[in-house]
Amino acid sequence: xxxxxxxxxxxxxxxxxxxxxxxxxxxxxxxxxxxxxxxxxxxxxxxxxxxxxxxxxxxxxxxxxxxxxxxxxxxxxxxxxxxxxxxxxxxxxxxxxxxxxxxxxxxxxxxxxxxxxxxxxxxxxxxxxxxxxxxxxxxxxxxxxxxxxxxxxxxxxxxxxxxxxxxxxxxxxxxxxxxxxxxxxxxxxxxxxxxxxxxxxxxxxxxxxxxxxxxxxxxxxxxxxxxxxxxxxxxxxxxxxxxxxxxxxx
Amino acid sequence: xxxxxxxxxxxxxxxxxxxxxxxxxxxxxxxxxxxxxxxxxxxxxxxxxxxxxxxxxxxxxxxxxxxxxxxxxxxxxxxxxxxxxxxxxxxxxxxxxxxxxxxxxxxxxxxxxxxxxxxxxxxxxxxxxxxxxxxxxxxxxxxxxxxxxxxxxxxxxxxxxxxxxxxxxxxxxxxxxxxxxxxxxxxxxxxxxxxxxxxxxxxxxxxxxxxxxxxxxxxxxxxxxxxxxxxxxxxxxxxxxxxxxxxxxxxxxxxxxxxxxxxxxxxxxxxxxxxxxxxxxxxxxxxxxxxxxxxxxxxxxxxxxxxxxxxxxxxxxxxxxxxxxxxxxxxxxxxxxxxxxxxxxxxxxxxxxxxxxxxxxxxxxxxxxxxxxxxxxxxxxxxxxxxxxxxxxxxxxxxxxxxxxxxxxxxxxxxxxxxxxxxxxxxxxxxxxxxxxxxxxxxxxxxxxxxxxxxxxxxxxxxxxxxxxxxxxxxxxxxxxxxxxxxxxxxxxxxxxxxxxxxxxxxxxxxxxxxxxxxxxxxxxxxxxxxxxxxxxx
Numbered sequence: 063x064x065x066x067x068x069x070x071x072x073x074x075x076x077x078x079x080x081x082x083x084x085x086x087x088x089x090x091x092x093x094x095x096x097x098x099x100x101x102x103x104x105x106x107x108x109x110x111x112x113x114x115x116x117x118x119x120x121x122x123x124x125x126x127x128x129x130x131x132x133x134x135x136x137x138x139x140x141x142x143x144x145x146x147x148x149x150x151x152x153x154x155x156x157x158x159x160x161x162x163x164x165x166x167x168x169x170x171x172x173x174x175x176x177x178x179x180x181x182x183x184x185x186x187x188x189x190x191x192x193x194x195x196x197x198x199x200x201x202x203x204x205x206x207x208x209x210x211x212x213x214x215x216x217x218x219x220x221x222x223x224x225x226x227x228x229x230x231x232x233x234x235x236x237x238x239x240x241x242x243x244x245x246x247x248x249x250x251x252x253x254x255x256x257x258x259x260x261x262x263x264x265x266x267x268x269x270x271x272x273x274x275x276x277x278x279x280x281x282x283x284x285x286x287x288x289x290x291x292x293x294x295x296x297x298x299x300x301x302x303x304x305x306x307x308x309x310x311x312x
Numbered sequence: 313x314x315x316x317x318x319x320x321x322x323x324x325x326x327x328x329x330x331x332x333x334x335x336x337x338x339x340x341x342x343x344x345x346x347x348x349x350x351x352x353x354x355x356x357x358x359x360x361x362x363x364x365x366x367x368x369x370x371x372x373x374x375x376x377x378x379x380x381x382x383x384x385x386x387x388x389x390x391x392x393x394x395x396x397x398x399x400x401x402x403x404x405x406x407x408x409x410x411x412x413x414x415x416x417x418x419x420x421x422x423x424x425x426x427x428x429x430x431x432x433x434x435x436x437x438x439x440x441x442x443x444x445x446x447x448x449x450x451x452x453x454x455x456x457x458x459x460x461x462x463x464x465x466x467x468x469x470x471x472x473x474x475x476x477x478x479x480x481x482x483x484x485x486x487x488x489x490x491x492x493x494x495x496x497x498x499x500x501x502x503x504x505x506x507x508x509x510x511x512x513x514x515x516x517x518x519x520x521x522x523x524x525x526x527x528x529x530x531x532x533x534x535x536x537x538x539x540x541x542x543x544x545x546x547x548x549x550x551x552x553x554x555x556x557x558x559x560x561x562x563x564x565x566x567x568x569x570x571x572x573x574x575x576x577x578x579x580x581x582x583x584x585x586x587x588x589x590x591x592x593x594x595x596x597x598x599x600x601x602x603x604x605x606x607x608x609x610x611x612x613x614x615x616x617x618x619x620x621x622x623x624x625x626x627x628x629x630x631x632x633x634x635x636x637x638x639x640x641x642x643x644x645x646x647x648x649x650x651x652x653x654x655x656x657x658x659x660x661x662x663x664x665x666x667x668x669x670x671x672x673x674x675x676x677x678x679x680x681x682x683x684x685x686x687x688x689x690x691x692x693x694x695x696x697x698x699x700x701x702x703x704x705x706x707x708x709x710x711x712x713x714x715x716x717x718x719x720x721x722x723x724x725x726x727x728x729x730x731x732x733x734x735x736x737x738x739x740x741x742x743x744x745x746x747x748x749x750x751x752x753x754x755x756x757x758x759x760x761x762x763x764x765x766x767x768x769x770x771x772x773x774x775x776x777x778x779x780x781x782x783x784x785x786x787x788x789x790x791x792x793x794x795x796x797x798x799x800x801x802x803x804x805x806x807x808x809x810x811x812x813x814x815x816x817x818x819x820x821x822x823x824x825x826x827x828x829x830x831x832x833x834x835x836x837x838x839x840x841x842x843x844x845x846x847x848x849x850x
Contacts, residue, residue, distance in 0.1 A: 129418070133573045149423055149568055153323055157420035167414035176337065177415075183333050184419035186326040228415065 080107050082142055082158070082236050082267040083128065089136035090120075090127050090291075097123040098291045101137070103269075105236070110258065110268040112278040112299060114306065115288035121271040122164060124288065125240045128269070129161045141236055157185065160234035164241040166221035168213040174224050175200065175209040178231045185232040199227050203253065218245040230257065237261055239270040243277055255281060275303055327425045330416070365451065372448065373455020378539040381449065383514040385534030386524040387507035389475060392445075393530060394503050396438075396479035397486050397496050401605035403578050404487030405434030405480050406570065410579045417572050424568030431567045435480050435560055442476025443469050453537055460537075464545075467536030471549055474556040475533040481559035487578075488570035493605070501652075529555055577604050593774040595694065633717045640721035643692045650688050654722075655729035657685030658758065662733035665754050669744045669818040672811070678754075679761055679807040682726065686758075686765040689722035694769050716844045719766045727758045746822045753817055756832045757810035763839035764809065768802035770843075809835040 083105040090098040098120040105111045115121050126132040128139050130146035139146055146155035168177060178196045182188055200206045203223045213221055222245045229237065237258070243251045258268055258281055272278060278285075278299065285302030287295040295302055341349075406427045408417065416426055446469040454460045485492045510527060513520030525531040525538065525548070532548035540548075581604035588597035618638055644651045661681030668674030693715060734751040737743055744750055779798055783791030813828035 130572050131413075131418075131576055133571050147571070153420040153422065156418060157323075159418075161414075161418060163414065167410050169409070169411040169415075172337070180330065180333065181415055181419070183329045184326060184416060184421055186322055186420070188329065 081105070082107050083238075083269060084140040085124075085128060085137060087137035088124070088127060088134055088139060090123050090132055091135045096291050098127065098288075099136075100292060101288075102293070103286060105267040105269050107235070107265045107267055108262055109284070110262050110270070110278070110282045112275075112282035112285045113269065113271040113288060114273070114275060114285060114302075115271075115294075119288040120291035121288055122240055123291070125161075125238055125269070125271055129159055129238050130156065131161075158235040160229040160232055160237050162226055162229045162237075162239040162242050164244060166213070166218075166225040168221060168224060170213060173210045173212060174205055174216070174227070177224055177228055181228045182231050185234075187232050196231065199231055202257075203227055204250075219247060219250060222246055223250065226254065226257075230261075234266070236267045236269070239268070241271055241273070243272065243274060251277060275306065279303070323420050323422055324425065326419070327421045330421065368448070369451050369455045372452030373458070376449055376452025376455070377458075378453065378537060381453070381534050382521050382525065382538035382540075384511055385538060386514065386527060386531040387511040389472075389530035389533050390503065390507045390510070390528070393475065393479045393482060394496075394500060394507075397482040398500070400483035400486030401493050401496070402601050403582060403604070405437075405484050406430045406487065406567070406575075407582060408575050408579050410576070410583050413572065413576045413579050417575060422568060423570070427567040427570065428564060431484060431563060434484070435477050435563070438476035438478075438480030439473040440476070442472040442474065442479075445476070446472035449537055463542075464536050467545055467549055468534070471533040471536055471552055474552050475529060478529055478552075478556045478559050481556075481563040484563045484567075488566065488574065490574075580604075591774065592780070595698070595772070595774070633713070633720075636714060636717035637720050640692045640718060644689075644721060644725070647691075650691065651725055654685040654688035654725060657688065658682050658726045658729040659733035659736075661685065662730040662754050663737055665814065666734060666737045666743055666747075666751060669750050669754075669814055672815060675811040675814055676807045679757070679810045680803060682730070682758055682761045682810070683765050683803055683806045685729070686722055686726050686762040687769070689725050689762075690718070690765055690769050693718035693722075693766060697770055697772055712844045715766065715770055716840065719762055719843060722766070723759045723762045726762050727755060730755045730758045744818060746817055746825075749817050749822055749825050749828075750814060753813045753828055753832065756829075756836075757813065760832065760835050760839060761806045761810045763836065763843055764802045764806035766843055767805075767839065809839075 081104045083103070085101050085103045088098060088101040088103070089096070101120075101124055103111070103124075113121050113124060123132065127134050128141075128146070130139075130152060133147060141155040142158040144151045144155035144158070146152045146159065169180075172180065175196060178199070179192070182192055182196070197206070200209050203226065205220065205223055205227065208216060208220055211220075213224070216224065222242075226242065229239075239258075242254060246254060255277065258270075262268055262281075268281075270278065270282075282299040285296065285299045285306075286293055287302060287306060295305055407430070408426075417423070449472070450460055450465050450468060454465075486496050487493075510524040510531075514524040525535050525540065529552050532552040535545045535548040581600050584600040585597040588594070588600060618641065658681070661678040664681065665675055665678035668678075696714065696718065734743075734755055738747065738751060775795065775798065779794065780791070783794035787794040809831075813831050816824040816828045816831075
């Protein structure tokens with residue numbers, strides 16, 4: 063077996079109960095504004111956690127801090143046991159993480175297929191079947207006809223799908239999605255639901271933020287409600303959903 | 313639970329694979345293309361080089377001498393390093409695109425491997441910039457038939473190239489570390505004061521000059537061109553080489569040590585700035601870049617007493633004007649650094665004007681300094697103009713009156729700074745002939761210059777489309793002359809309207825004081841009238 067493949071494959075969880083993502087007392091401030099305070103969160107292998115909250119509640123800040131795009135003001139993050147904010151161990155955290163940001167971040171001069179090639183190369187996920195895997199993934203996301211298109215030639219939804227494909231082409235153990243259904247039509251939302259369910263069944267941890275609580279019904283195992291940057295409620299998804307609707311938070 | 317994932321060696325191989333893939337997708341220019349660029353550059357230099365050299369040589373030779381370099385060289389070098397280091401707070405030598413941050417910095421690739429090439433290229437660029445600066449200095453030193461010894465020229469070239477490398481290394485430190493960024497910000501004005509003190513000390517005598525030349529890398533770098541003994545020059549060059557090598561080595565060693573957040577902010581800032589420049593919106597581009605290095609906002613400076621005093625006056629027209637004054641005062645309190653910079657520029661302009669009141673070029677330069685200071689204070693006006701709908705929704709008076717009211721706080725700050733600077737010149741007896749009258753005229757010119765800056769501000773940050781059409785259709789230079797004229801129009805008006813009364817008094821005597829006063833009053837009234845009009849000039 064290719065050593066790179068072997069190394070990446072070993073990032074997958076050994077047991078379904080293992081905690082793949084953990085934050086403790088995670089906080090982030092922008093000057094005087096406290097955007098996130100004391101977030102304690104765990105996501106286990108094969109589990110999906112939905113992070114919900116109103117605009118400005120700190121969801122995106124939490125996601126960006128967890129994946130290493132923002133530096134935490136307090137607390138710590140562990141992804142598969144590694145700190146994504148401290149080099150060189152952050153390399154290992156990044157190997158286990160895949161992010162789908164709220165707006166697509168793509169190269170202007172790379173086609174859809176080239177994006178997937180680059181991401182696979184950068185994550186060491188290269189083997190003889192790479193072309194086949196890319197072709198299959200593009201077909202599944204209805205991107206085959208657009209695989210040689212540049213981002214500027216794509217609609218918002220197609221760009222979002224490309225970003226999603228970039229996250230799925232690599233063998234990540236932890237999938238973090240920030241408002242993933244924005245810009246997606248209902249069939250694409252259903253496909254995303256299916257893809258995330260598959261990743262859950264494969265033992266990956268999924269953390270996603272959304273305003274559409276109906277989307278995560280049946281997908282999320284637990285829910286965390288953020289309000290003013292702090293955890294206002296958490297628990298099994300069905301209960302959190304019920305309380306959230308009863309209190310009119312969303 | 314800690315899992316073993318891709319090894320470091322594997323990540324290095326991934327990086328090599330990404331580089332190889334990228335080279336195939338983005339092939340480097342061929343040898344023929346590179347030779348074509350070199351050929352074009354050589355032709356351009358051959359055609360314009362001789363002309364430019366003659367002009368530059370005669371102009372620089374009047375200013376740049378060995379004595380001038382010994383007196384001002386260390387200070388200028390120090391300020392240059394400071395300004396370069398400041399660039400790290402906004403962009404810096406290692407800048408990625410937003411997509412790079414998402415796909416490359418988000419991958420398990422070694423950060424050092426991703427950043428080190430960009431950093432090395434930037435360090436080399438700093439060296440080239442330093443060598444170019446040394447060429448300019450050497451042209452000046454050698455002008456008027458003075459000539460420069462080969463060893464001196466070589467020493468100066470090497471030293472300034474090394475200083476360029478050192479400056480880029482400092483810029484990287486500022487870019488990658490919030491602590492370094494804060495330190496440089498806090499040290500900026502003290503460093504400017506130290507630079508001024510070094511220049512004064514160097515001008516005072518031999519001892520001060522030696523202190524300045526040995527005060528640090530900025531002094532060591534200019535020794536080769538400053539008539540210093542060979543042994544001292546070599547010692548200074550050796551010290552500079554050691555410091556530069558250590559700084560460059562430290563920068564390269566830490567090239568992977570920059571948080572993703574700092575890369576992301578710079579990438580987003582650059583992308584937004586490029587988008588703004590594409591639509592010729594220089595103001596938004598500048599604001600975007602400034603936002604990258606923005607400091608957290610201070611505690612609310614709401615000036616509640618002033619607000620209460622204004623509110624107690626009722627709902628008359630004067631209250632509405634005072635509300636705008638309050639809004640500008642709050643902006644000034646929230647960003648005191650901007651007010652300090654504006655005051656410093658206005659003070660420097662006033663001092664320059666009073667000490668060289670007979671020289672038209674110096675007076676013009678002084679007016680430009682005051683203009684720049686006023687422009688710093690007019691930020692709330694610019695922000696209002698960038699979103700005129702906001703001004704119209706929130707403020708009831710007509711837009712011309714709003715814009716005129718926005719000049720009040722800047723006029724007060726700039727005039728106060730000019731008054732203090734004039735007093736500072738008067739106390740040690742530094743005023744020129746007809747000193748009181750000249751000082752009065754200088755202070756009286758500040759509202760004129762501020763109003764000109766306000767008129768320029770109300771044109772907006774984007775070049776108007778009508779101007780671009782005119783520039784491309786009519787201008788034989790391809791639009792350059794029309795665009796340049798548009799950009800320099802109000803600064804030129806400020807120089808003329810503000811400078812003429814001063815030159816009248818200093819050249820034609822105190823008897824022209826009445827004419828100068830009438831000129832000042834009429835110019836101020838006319839500019840206030842134009843500022844008060846509702847028409848938004850294109």
